[in-house]
Amino acid sequence: MTGPPGLRPGRWLMHQVVGGSWQTARESGSVAALVASGSGRSTGRSRPRGRPTGPDRREISRIPRRYPGSETGMGVAAYRTVAADLRRRIEKGEFTPGEPLPSRADIARAYGIGSNVAAAAVRVLVDDGLAKGRAGVGVFVRERPSSSTMERSWTRQRLQGRLALSEGGREASGAGSVRGRPRSRTEPASPETARRLGIAATEPVVRSEYLLTRDSSPAMLCVSWEPLSITGGTPVALPGAGPMAGSSVIARMSSIGLPVTRSTETVTARSATREEADTLDIAPGAPVAAIERTYYGGEGPLETADLVIPGERFRLAYEIPAVPADGPGPG
Numbered sequence: 001m002t003g004p005p006g007l008r009p010g011r012w013l014m015h016q017v018v019g020g021s022w023q024t025a026r027e028s029g030s031v032a033a034l035v036a037s038g039s040g041r042s043t044g045r046s047r048p049r050g051r052p053t054g055p056d057r058r059e060i061s062r063i064p065r066r067y068p069g070s071e072t073g074m075g076v077a078a079y080r081t082v083a084a085d086l087r088r089r090i091e092k093g094e095f096t097p098g099e100p101l102p103s104r105a106d107i108a109r110a111y112g113i114g115s116n117v118a119a120a121a122v123r124v125l126v127d128d129g130l131a132k133g134r135a136g137v138g139v140f141v142r143e144r145p146s147s148s149t150m151e152r153s154w155t156r157q158r159l160q161g162r163l164a165l166s167e168g169g170r171e172a173s174g175a176g177s178v179r180g181r182p183r184s185r186t187e188p189a190s191p192e193t194a195r196r197l198g199i200a201a202t203e204p205v206v207r208s209e210y211l212l213t214r215d216s217s218p219a220m221l222c223v224s225w226e227p228l229s230i231t232g233g234t235p236v237a238l239p240g241a242g243p244m245a246g247s248s249v250i251a252r253m254s255s256i257g258l259p260v261t262r263s264t265e266t267v268t269a270r271s272a273t274r275e276e277a278d279t280l281d282i283a284p285g286a287p288v289a290a291i292e293r294t295y296y297g298g299e300g301p302l303e304t305a306d307l308v309i310p311g312e313r314f315r316l317a318y319e320i321p322a323v324p325a326d327g328p329g330p331g
Contacts, residue, residue: 079120082111086121090130090141097143101131129283129312142283148214150314152265182240184208186228193225196294196304204228208239211279218280219314224249224305230258249295249303258297266292269311280310287311 086107089095102110107118122139125131132142188202197205205225212220228237235242236252244252250260268290277284291307309316 078113079117080124082107082113082117082121083124085111086125087128087130090125095141097141100138100140101125103138127283127285129286132283148314149317150219150309152316152318182208182210184238184240189225189227193304196292196301197225197227198300199227199229204232206231206237206239217313219309221276221279221308222305224303226303227301230302231256253295253297253302258302260295260297260302262297263293263295267316272308272310276308280308282310282312289314289316 086095086101095101101107101122104115104118104122107113107121108115111118113121122131126133126139130142131139133139185207186204187207189197189199189205191201193205194201194203199205205227208224208226210220210222210224211218212222224239226239231237234256236244236256238245239249239252240246244255247255253260269287270290271285272280272282272288274284276282276288277286280288282288288311289307289309291309292304293307294304295302
């Protein structure tokens, strides 16, 4: 079998499989160029015997086509188009929160695709937070949580010393409860922790980890560090033990004669780590608000903490007290 003049048999074969232009093949010699030409036609000629020289199967899967049940052409990878159609059906209410999605075999059969493509499409829904897998059970449509306001109030923290959530101006029920006892241990301060606490690196600190909940759902992951030079030998050395167990940092420090006078918070937005996603029951990579908080009193920092808050569940609202300036101001 011979092809157009000047085109080697291997490239002529690619022209047959992809249906591209032999002129393009001769000029570029590129499989990707043939695939990108966009034609899925076949000339109907038989393949010659010998080593297969056709385009990579992953590239052929990107040739535009249409699957049953999909309203979108396959100009992108097949699994993404299937995922987009399943997303549309979830948003239309065909699959409701808590309902299982069709099995991988059912999706493959409905869309005329392979089981691996079906699995990849479902993985997109899981990664985007629309679905959640349960080991040994299946994949279910994820509940879409309502968004509440988390108030970061200096006044309220001083008076109540706990997480403040509100809905429509009213404090939410069960707000700010800690799930289980905080897990605490003594460890050397890391360079970053030492910088934030104003102490020497490797100086001992008490590290505590909390999970705060709202209405039994995870609301905030908190990891805090306190210098052992401040709390060591006092009744508040461990946040979860002693007479002040469960009290706020402000209340605990005040009880040993170190009133908190101010705090600073640095807020950034980022994607949740796998461990954070598992703890907060959110999708891997979901957006979170990450807060670096430090309490000050006396001669320097008393405590510093990393707070991680699910972005899809909470809006942060800050109360900033007005400090009167010297002299009369505008009315």
